[in-house]
Amino acid sequence: MxxxxxxxxxxxxxxxxxxxxxxxxxxxxxTDEESAVAAGGHGDGETASAGEGSPGGDHGSDEAPAGEHGSTGSPLSGLAVSQDGFTLEPARTHFEGAGPKRFSFRIVDDRGRVIRDEYELESERKLHLVVVRRDTAVYEHVHPRKGEDGTWSVDLALRRPGVYRAYADFQIGGEKRALATDLFVGGDFKPVxxxxxxxxxxxxxxxxxxxxxxxxxxxxxxxxxxxxxxxxxxxxxxxxxxxxxxxxxxxxxxxxxxxxxxxxxxxxxxxxxxxxxxxxxxxxxxxxxxxxxxxxxxxxxxxxxxx
Ligand SMILES: [Cu+2]
CATH class of the missing domain: 2.60.40.1930 (Macroglobulin (MG2) domain)
Structure with missing residues (x-):
């Protein structure tokens, strides 16, 4: 081109x-343009200070010494649905049809308590949701709304069938985290x-x-x-x-x-x-x-x- x-x-x-x-x-x-329009950015300028003197320091304090554990300082995350004491719990992961898909989920701690108020602002938002089809041909970046019970909800476009990776990107205790789950949209999947x-x-x-x-x-x-x-x-x-x-x-x-x-x-x-x-x-x-x-x-x- x-x-x-x-x-x-x-x-x-x-x-x-x-x-x-x-x-x-x-x-x-x-086809996912409008969700991109609704999307925002994550600057993550505070990453370097993660974990120090933070109130939630009991989480993630026992980082893996090296590698791709996903804790601050590790290069990769988003490989696990549960990590460093936090777990992503989706309400549903299977969807059908061409219309918007309502995706709801919550984050719970290692005692099963729903995280409601501990989210810290990261690029002006308390949680960023990135959804990518597994062949990377479709990308959405949206900002779910949090209900009083701690459940996050957002309408995803996901017009095309396939398996998607959904990353919840948030910060607690001064540490950036990305938990992820797969989402399934039924239909005739044509990988790119x-x-x-x-x-x-x-x-x-x-x-x-x-x-x-x-x-x-x-x-x-x-x-x-x-x-x-x-x-x-x-x-x-x-x-x-x-x-x-x-x-x-x-x-x-x-x-x-x-x-x-x-x-x-x-x-x-x-x-x-x-x-x-x-x-x-x-x-x-x-x-x-x-x-x-x-x-x-x-x-x-x-x-x-x-x-
Ligand atoms: Cu965002």
């Missing part, structure tokens, strides 16, 4: 090396192969390039810069939403492990940067969201990380 000259222009404009020439884009399922890496993507007339500060490498911290242009010009109407300039979710191919990323607010008008450490070699799917003209727009990329 993009000519090489444009790619070169992006690389030159950014003055950055593409990470192993392995970043790629593809537009997100347009993961798109090939390509460093520029387009949505709604915008071109969004992604580049890495240095070639990507497993286990090494990198800065990913997204630069947004319209026509030949850098975009000037990038709007903050939920306290951030953009939002990024990164999932690992194969298990859809959920990577913690850290937005960097201090970049140019048309660029958004994130710090990320890809824990292992392999392919990842990036979902980048930004807001212009009052609408949240979503693009996705495939990234290949060498050893």
């Amino acid at each position: 993009n000519v090489p000259t444009r790619l070169a222009a992006f690389a030159a404009a950014l003055g950055l090396a593409f990470g192993g020439a392995a970043l790629a884009g593809a537009a997100i399922d347009p 192969p993961l798109p090939e890496p390509e460093p520029v993507n387009e949505v709604d007339g915008y071109s969004i390039g992604v580049a890495s500060s240095q070639p990507l490498q497993a286990g090494q911290a990198r800065t990913l810069a997204f630069s947004i242009s319209r026509g030949e010009s850098p975009v000037e109407d990038l709007q903050p939403y939920l306290g951030a300039r953009g939002h990024l979710v990164v999932l690992r191919e194969g298990d859809l492990g959920y990577l913690h990323v850290h937005p960097d607010e201090s970049v140019g008008d048309n660029a958004v940067e994130f710090g990320a450490t890809f824990p292992t070699a392999g392919r990842y799917r990036l979902f980048f969201q930004f807001k212009t003209g009052g609408r949240v727009r979503t693009v996705a990329y495939t990234v290949e990380v060498p050893r």
Whole structure:
């Protein structure tokens, strides 16, 4: 969808090396556009301070020493429905039909008590719900409402059949957490192969390039810069939403492990940067969201990380 000259222009404009020439884009399922419009961002700028001096310190205080345990400091979460004393309890996980699907769930602690008031604001919200079809072809990022009994509810579009991963992203005790469950939408499931890496993507007339500060490498911290242009010009109407300039979710191919990323607010008008450490070699799917003209727009990329 993009000519090489444009790619070169992006690389030159950014003055950055593409990470192993392995970043790629593809537009997100347009049928889920309206849920993307309703979506918001998670800046997670407080991650570094997680766990220290927090009232909920009894949770997650016995972190695994290393690896992908999902505690703060670990690169991946979203692999478990129950972790560090917290459990995601969905009301239902099986859905049929083309209409909106009401998804309700609650988070309980290790004594079975429903979490009601302990949620801490994270990017202006107390809980973010990210739902991705397991082939990564469909993405929704929404903000459920919490009832007085602690039950969260939201209408998901999920118009296309398949198996989805639903991540509840929240913070308690100063620590970011992502618990996840599978959701099933009955029907004729047509899985989509993961798109090939390509460093520029387009949505709604915008071109969004992604580049890495240095070639990507497993286990090494990198800065990913997204630069947004319209026509030949850098975009000037990038709007903050939920306290951030953009939002990024990164999932690992194969298990859809959920990577913690850290937005960097201090970049140019048309660029958004994130710090990320890809824990292992392999392919990842990036979902980048930004807001212009009052609408949240979503693009996705495939990234290949060498050893
Ligand atoms: Cu959110």
